[in-house]
Amino acid sequence: MDPESRFLVAVTGASGVEYARRLIEVLGDRTDVIVTKDASAVxxxxxxxxxxxFAGRAATFYQGEDLAAPPASGSHLFRALVVLPCSGTTLAxxxxxxxxxxxxxxxAVALKERRPLILVPRETPSSAIALENQLSLARLGVVILPASPGFYGGPKRISDLVDFIVARILDHLGVEHAIGVRWTGLPE
Ligand SMILES: Cc1cc2nc3c(=O)[nH]c(=O)nc-3n(C[C@H](O)[C@H](O)[C@H](O)COP(=O)(O)O)c2cc1C
Structure with a gap:
């Protein structure tokens, strides 16, 4: 599959790596995965x-230390980058x-090349520093999508909560899917 039709999923050392595992599972070989050193521990x-x-059926797996890997260059095409979960360190x-x-x-490549960038921070509460970092990136068009699932769909299992967030990411990536719940209004 062409690199330009693939999604880059970057896993950093925040809690909630299950969100990334599920996104990779859904996207399969449409995914290239990067894992930081601290993410490996988590x-x-x-x-x-x-x-x-963990990387499962992803097309490619990159170590976070590998700065010579293709995604380090703007000449390497990818459709979007999702940082999931995104640590406060990586956000900063x-x-x-x-x-x-x-x-x-x-x-940095996604920002300079104006490609879609989605960050999924997982830290609570948020410091003013983290909020300011999120605001400055949101103003550049970055999607800040906190790992904060809704409960209106009546989740029964942890996987329901995970799918809630992964579904919102897939919506932003423009990928059709049938996971998670959508609000359809109050019952008649
Ligand atoms: C078990 C574990 C859970 C962590 N959870 C979080 C978290 O939820 N959010 C966060 O910002 N950092 C968390 N950290 C700290 C990050 O791993 C640390 O800040 C690290 O520098 C992140 O580096 P990276 O962004 O390059 O992966 C956690 C660390 C460990 C060991």
Missing amino acids: IEIETGLSVKE KIASGIADNLVTRAA
């Missing part, structure tokens, strides 16, 4: 999977233009 803690197992680096690993460099 993946092991929260899922018990190796990073290779992206907001200030620091590109010191493959995730922050790919985000």
